[in-house]
Amino acid sequence: MKSAEEIIEILKRSFNTPSTKDEKLKVVVLCIIISTTFWFFSALNKSDYVTQINYPIKVVYNDSLYVALSEIPDKLPLEVTGGGWDLMTRSFGFSMSPLVIELDNPVRDNYRLASNLRQDIAPQLDPVSINYILKDSLIFNLDERATIDVEVVFDSTQIKLAPNRKVTSSILVEPNRLIISGPKSMLDTIKRPIIISAGDSEFSKNVDQKFSIENFGTDLISTNIEEITVKFEVTELVRREVELPINPINFKNTNNSFEPNRVVVSYDILVNETRSVDSLNLVLSADYAKLKKGDNTIPIRIAKQPSFIENLELSAIEVNLKDND
Template identity: 45%
Template structure:
């Protein structure tokens, strides 16, 4: 096998030999590559380099009973001294078996002092020497896994009724509760009432829908993904009738009021509508409430039927007249 000196000498002669320009450039490039390679390997043979490397670690805990709510550290930064070859291999992660850090009670503390790991680092790096551990501690957040029961309610803003309809039954949610599992501190901080977004618009018939529960917070699990929502609606009818004004406490029958008939408007559920319902509405003009200055009397609308709603009069007052 030829020595390096023989190879270099041959390259020199090739370079001095008349040739095309591009061939000379190739020779120069080869010389540079060989020189750099020799320098590189020579440098790696030195034994007093100082460098920084990251040593791999693995934090182990009972992941069925606990949840890590942040990314766990997987490296320890070190300043080390060693030979070039040793430092190069470790910089690429070779010859470094991860240190296993077992936590029996992971929520008791949120950090580990790196000084306690020095004894485990040294054997894995030999013959490289650890000068300093560049971080004082490794921090993490590991919490107990806890389960809590949450009540469900329909978000009223998530449904809209057709203007002529209204809800006439209790809103049923099945199941009424769900169980969320997650980090203890996070799950205890949440409100125990969870609003379900139905996302239903222009409702004009009874509702019986399967609705997804809200998106789970990070690190949470649920025992169910959807619930059944149901309720009944009814159409509201607009009714308009003309009713006679009833006179009370007037001195005698020669009195009258003008007008004597007033148009009345109200709303009622379609299922409860009956023409006879209007008999339950009285329009009363009380002589004792007459205004002496202009003989005006405010009309009282009286009804004993609770399902008559939004009762409105076309005229709010009448004038008393003595027809003598």
């Protein structure tokens, strides 16, 4: 193997010997590499360097009982003094066994003072010495892992129907129970029951549709199902009319009458409804006791109305009293 003096002599001859421009450039680069290498290894032999390193931390807890709400610390920053070789190996994480911190009840025992960890770390770094620990403490943000069973309902108040449509059945939700798992503190804030909304959907016919379960805004909460099925019937309403008489009440004077004595009744009814509206199940009346003296009018009252009609309107809302004397 050639000595350093021989290598330098060869380099000198290379510069003195006529050569191309590219060959001289190669020699210059080689000189830079060699000098840098000499400087690097010389620097590593010094013993009074000060630098910062991260010492590895391993936190052990029962993850079937507890869940981390934020990232668990996995390193502790230190300012250290030592030789170049020792600092280089530790800067790359070599020769450092992780400091194991066991947490039996991390909800209650949720921190470690950094100063109390020094005695455990120092022997692992020898011959590198610790100047300062650059963090006051290690915080472990964990919570109990919990599970709740809640009811799922569909928000019927927010159902948007196409014109002249009506929900004509109970609303079926399958499944109607939801199992939610996650940090106890987060589960305690969940409103119950879980309400599923149809959003901007508009329905014109029977519904048999899947709706997604919300993700509660965090990956820490999970559910046993991702969607539910909602079923209910939607039926068309049709507008119909019928002319009906107005029944007089408390008219003791037979000479008194009123007009109109019949009105047109408009109403909505389900398209599949077979029952009809007549004077037997829809009764209108004008009560003389309700006479308005100022204008001789009596309001028309709906005395009886069938349950299968809705949105009822009258062509007149009052009658005018007539004296036939």
